[in-house]
Amino acid sequence: MSPEYFALLLGLTMYTAGFIAEIVRSGIQAVPHGQWEAAQALGLRPASVLKLVVMPQALRVIIPPMTSQYLNITKNSSLAVAIGYQDIVSIANTTLNQTGQAIEGIAIIMLVYLSISLSISLFMNWYNARIALVER
Numbered sequence: 012m013s014p015e016y017f018a019l020l021l022g023l024t025m026y027t028a029g030f031i032a033e034i035v036r037s038g039i040q041a042v043p044h045g046q047w048e049a050a051q052a053l054g055l056r057p058a059s060v061l062k063l064v065v066m067p068q069a070l071r072v073i074i075p076p077m078t079s080q081y082l083n084i085t086k087n088s089s090l091a092v093a094i095g096y097q098d099i100v101s102i103a104n105t106t107l108n109q110t111g112q113a114i115e116g117i118a119i120i121m122l123v124y125l126s127i128s129l130s131i132s133l134f135m136n137w138y139n140a141r142i143a144l145v146e147r
Contacts, residue, residue, distance in 0.1 A: 015094055023087060027084045027087075031077070035073060038069040041069060046064055046066035047064070050063070058146065071142060074135065074138060074142065077135070085131060102116075106119075
């Protein structure tokens with residue numbers, strides 16, 4: 012593993028892990044304490060309380076900011092070029108060196124990141140709609 016790749020992996024992992032931990036913590040704390048007590052009063056074990064009562068309610072709070080965080084990590088991974096990890100844009104660099112067409116190379120990189128971002132956004136919006144409460 013190259014030092015550049017290790018620095019990228021460590022930096023993105025640590026940076027994103029802090030935000031994701033805060034998102035999950037706030038989602039779990041958004042569930043009213045009465046829901047926890049009611050589930051315990053029914054005799055559910057702590058693992059069952061989390062699985063059956065808390066997490067379904069917390070996911071409704073967690074999913075929207077998690078979508079933003081996933082898009083943020085995709086955007087931040089593009090900064091890997093700044094620390095010297097050239098494998099991400101090596102195809103565009105090769106094209107630029109051989110043909111001299113910089114705009115097309117940059118356009119390819121932009122399309123790749125756009126397609127990744129749109130795919131993440133579409134999937135997370137679908138999942139958010141799937142777990143949303145059905146109103147009458």
